[in-house]
Amino acid sequence: MKRDRRLRYGIAFTVLAILLIILLTVNIKYGSVDMTVKDIMEVFAGKGDITVSRIIMDIRLPRVMAALVLGGALSVSGYLLQTFFGNPIAGPFVLGISSGAKLTVSVAMIVFLGQGMAVSSATLIISAFVGAMLSMGFILLVSGRVKKMSMLVICGVMIGYICSAITDFIVTFADDSNIVNLHNWSMGSFSGISWENVKTMSIVIFITLACTFMMSKPISAYQLGETYAKNMGVNIKRFRILLILLSSILSAVVTAFAGPISFVGIAVPHLIKRMFKTAKPIIIIPACFLGGAAFCMFCDLIARTVFAPTEMSISSITAIFGAPVVIKMMVNRQEDKNA
Amino acid sequence: MRDKYMYTDRLAVGYGNKILIDDIDINVEKGQIIALIGPNGAGKSTILKTIIGQLDSKDGTVYLAGKKMSEMSGHEVSVKMSVMMTDRLKTELMTCRDVVNTGRYPYTGRLGILSAADHEKVDEAIELVGGEDIADRDFMEISDGQRQRIMLAKAICQEPEIIVLDEPTSFLDIRHKLELISILKKMVKERNIAVIMSLHEIDLAQKVADKIVCVKGDRIDRSGEPDEIFTSDYIEKLYDIRKGSYNELFGGIELERAGGMAEVFVISGNGTGIPYYRKCQREGIPFATGIIHENDVDCQVAEALAVEVIKEKAFNHITDESFERAVEIMNKCKSVKCTLDVFGDINVENKKLYEIAKSTGKKIL
Numbered sequence: 073m074k075r076d077r078r079l080r081y082g083i084a085f086t087v088l089a090i091l092l093i094i095l096l097t098v099n100i101k102y103g104s105v106d107m108t109v110k111d112i113m114e115v116f117a118g119k120g121d122i123t124v125s126r127i128i129m130d131i132r133l134p135r136v137m138a139a140l141v142l143g144g145a146l147s148v149s150g151y152l153l154q155t156f157f158g159n160p161i162a163g164p165f166v167l168g169i170s171s172g173a174k175l176t177v178s179v180a181m182i183v184f185l186g187q188g189m190a191v192s193s194a195t196l197i198i199s200a201f202v203g204a205m206l207s208m209g210f211i212l213l214v215s216g217r218v219k220k221m222s223m224l225v226i227c228g229v230m231i232g233y234i235c236s237a238i239t240d241f242i243v244t245f246a247d248d249s250n251i252v253n254l255h256n257w258s259m260g261s262f263s264g265i266s267w268e269n270v271k272t273m274s275i276v277i278f279i280t281l282a283c284t285f286m287m288s289k290p291i292s293a294y295q296l297g298e299t300y301a302k303n304m305g306v307n308i309k310r311f312r313i314l315l316i317l318l319s320s321i322l323s324a325v326v327t328a329f330a331g332p333i334s335f336v337g338i339a340v341p342h343l344i345k346r347m348f349k350t351a352k353p354i355i356i357i358p359a360c361f362l363g364g365a366a367f368c369m370f371c372d373l374i375a376r377t378v379f380a381p382t383e384m385s386i387s388s389i390t391a392i393f394g395a396p397v398v399i400k401m402m403v404n405r406q407e408d409k410n411a
Numbered sequence: 412m413r414d415k416y417m418y419t420d421r422l423a424v425g426y427g428n429k430i431l432i433d434d435i436d437i438n439v440e441k442g443q444i445i446a447l448i449g450p451n452g453a454g455k456s457t458i459l460k461t462i463i464g465q466l467d468s469k470d471g472t473v474y475l476a477g478k479k480m481s482e483m484s485g486h487e488v489s490v491k492m493s494v495m496m497t498d499r500l501k502t503e504l505m506t507c508r509d510v511v512n513t514g515r516y517p518y519t520g521r522l523g524i525l526s527a528a529d530h531e532k533v534d535e536a537i538e539l540v541g542g543e544d545i546a547d548r549d550f551m552e553i554s555d556g557q558r559q560r561i562m563l564a565k566a567i568c569q570e571p572e573i574i575v576l577d578e579p580t581s582f583l584d585i586r587h588k589l590e591l592i593s594i595l596k597k598m599v600k601e602r603n604i605a606v607i608m609s610l611h612e613i614d615l616a617q618k619v620a621d622k623i624v625c626v627k628g629d630r631i632d633r634s635g636e637p638d639e640i641f642t643s644d645y646i647e648k649l650y651d652i653r654k655g656s657y658n659e660l661f662g663g664i665e666l667e668r669a670g671g672m673a674e675v676f677v678i679s680g681n682g683t684g685i686p687y688y689r690k691c692q693r694e695g696i697p698f699a700t701g702i703i704h705e706n707d708v709d710c711q712v713a714e715a716l717a718v719e720v721i722k723e724k725a726f727n728h729i730t731d732e733s734f735e736r737a738v739e740i741m742n743k744c745k746s747v748k749c750t751l752d753v754f755g756d757i758n759v760e761n762k763k764l765y766e767i768a769k770s771t772g773k774k775i776l
Contacts, residue, residue: 158501289523293516295503299465299496304516304569305489351503354522 143368144361149322150337163337164323168231172207173327193272260387335394446620536568
């Protein structure tokens, strides 16, 4: 049994890694101009055509790296929220956390751009974090009063709508020149990401992920419920605060750079758990990261190639692939309950 | 006197601002089993939840191994105390072994990876509760009783010095109830641990516990050794038993008797009458019975179920007086049942009674 499991983990991780490499290549290869593998090799070797090199190094590579890092972060953030609320339909998007971050980021952008200042990556992240924490605080307030998860999700969706409405309102009054950017971003997109962005987001996300991974033990204790976690020596209060902080940081960073992205946080952890046949954090945290990365790279590929040169918002694509997974999951759960 | 391993000092428990029970002084020694008994909603679980720190105490202190528990770190408590509560666990993709594994967490490193020695302890605990055949099944797919056993294995492999259990036997069938109790007994004896648990089954509590704490609504009503607690009067008072009765010698309960005029006269003794008494009780037929000696096992049940019992003093021959009363009562009954097939020297009157019944044309059942 133990050996069976190890084998399964090994195979699953290998599959995810291969998938990631394939998607990485394909994402660099296809776009408004298709490249050959030879072109790519040449660029990486420092040779090749200057235009090709520009497209790959300045546009496609940072974009695919962003999809990788942010997609992974988003799905880990979802996994943490699901653990926190003890429910698989919790996620940064449905709980309104992404929308909260979106609101504060738009405000920050308009204020800064309006005064003719550039918006740095750090500013984006901090403002997104403030928004995420505001939504999170509200959700926690509600969750103290309503115990039913479905009600909590409805509240989250409502918060999402309110934040989006205010964002739209603000965007309407923004300068024309900003609207285009803001509009693209607020729909969710990996476009226009610079190397500086990639660097900053990677630093923040990988530090957060390392902290999260170090919390594998209390997370797995917490999966048995508060009583038993406490009995195993977990400081529940501190643990809950940490969990909230980590998941909020992750989803805030994602929103800061790519806008709100739906369903990744719910669908990916679910698929990954089924794939690995376990919910153990020590396995699932890294697996969720890889899975989320692959999922977002795949969705971004579709978003920018299917109707090229017109780009679709990333959220539309993640919804098309993610929502059915979530529906299937909820139907299964209901059937389990009725059985 | 042995050391108090865990004790409470004027502990007050409750929810929110409401104090449910105060002035609780419970102490558990190593090698001892303490059982909390009392009616539903009396506060047994609340006390246990406060002891394990799931609920905040409203006043007073819980001491564990000589220290204030509130000042101990989570880890310090976790290697001394393990718990098994009634909350239903909802696990996701966890096998029973995974659940038991969590019991070893206080002993693992930062990432919670179990060593070979840890796995051995887990196997041992699973074997102890007889869970080998379900070890690799999903925890959500087994029965409540099996889950209880797995949770016990988890509590055991945590290698505690005290185990706190909230109604550990509630979902178990009779065999596993006995097994769980014997496992606890064995652990207490071999590993010299302390056990504190709440029990609904007073018969089990009487047999397993070294000390009984009776919880009733707003107070600890009484505590002491089982023989001080388990008297018919006290148990009936503690649980406010109105229909039926508690038998202190059997440690069991009897349902309410069928009231009214006796319809059947049961001639019995030597334990032969009990099945028939129960049958009458089930069918709601009021009956009288006699002549039974006070030391006859039939007498214990007859007292609880019969409308009238004609008794004779222990070890004595049956007196004429008792015999005449028996005849008188039998004559008022419509039918007669004799559960005896042998009569001896001291109950030869029962044989006579039976002959009278036959000769007077009573309906013989």
